[in-house]
Amino acid sequence: MRHLQTGTLLITTLFTGLMAGLFAAFAYSVMPGLGRSSDHTFVEAMQGINKAIINPAFMLPFMGTIPLLGLAVALAWRGQSRPALPWLIAALVLYLMAFMVTSGVNVPLNDKLAQAGDPAHIRHLARWRSDFEGSWVAWNVVRALLHTAAFGCLTWALVLHGTHRTHESAGSGASLRTSPSLDARSASWATAPRMGISSSQATMAAVTAEGPGMSSGEASIIGTGDQSNRGWH
Template sequence: MNAKFLIVPQLLATLLLGILCGVFAAFTLDVTPALQQVDATTYTHVQQHLNQTPRNLGFAVLFFGATLFPFVSAGMAAWQSQRRVALYWLIIALVHFIGVYWVSIVINIPLHQETMGWNPAAPPTDWQSSRESWANGNLIRTLTEGVCFVGALTLVVLRGWLAAQPVYVMRRQH
């Protein structure tokens, strides 16, 4: 395979990481503070509607693509013997997997499922604790996604320099 095709998964990874970072940032900077101002019934209604929205093909492609393409980029770079590039993409992939995918699976998705079962007319008494846990999980995902996006963008911009093989110069001893 031609090394020029290596840029395709890297660009896709960077694009998907950037878009997902924007989604998480919008929630962290706008939606979460707004939800801090509402009562339990309103919070329950809003979260139940918001939790139904990500269950579509577009969000699935975005979320799982942002998780998959950094690994694909690492694998393709390794296959092209670009060890440094492969290592950096692998680091991005693992950081994303732990800080976004794993946090979503362990914190945010269980809270989504819990909230879906709430009766808006009689939310649980500890609803604020769930709201804080969800906000904290989303903040972790936002910060992680931002780091991964900046890292991916840096790798794409510096790809030629990073892929260059180091040149070793031997000096003659007198």
């Protein structure tokens, strides 16, 4: 389950980052560049871009991020990396908002521009451009910011997930390091009666075999127990 959430978070963060980068590139590079072109060039270029972008390389991360985010939230809700849950929920909300901007504003504008037909035969080309450009550019900035914010939330969730796993691994390692000494002492207590020695003597032998890692408190307790038992033999 932990590996599943780690993989889900990595892929989701990557996909969201790709979307944020794509729309940001339109905001600070593509659209300002097209804004300096003629009406014919602008309409022709946007129609071509809107057709070319419908491909698996775009649709997979754009559409696939939503179920992946839902899966990441569900896994965190069930107890895997719970500290990352608020950031995952925030990322999901932000991504859904950006998705609604794209599907509710930018895509209808693209479809409307496509219905205008061949730019060489469009009458009042400047009016078509004016109706499209201002709204599309403004809402593209909005979705770029939303995707970037979602990417930031996912990045921090990934950091928290890694930190949580590190702490869990450290705790498991400490538990494994203490268990052998406990097993050795338990075994010595169980075999002491058959060997004709006291439990304290068996414990002292087990501790001696464990090495110099025994604390002074442990040595004091064992020594006291051994002295008190000598009167019974």
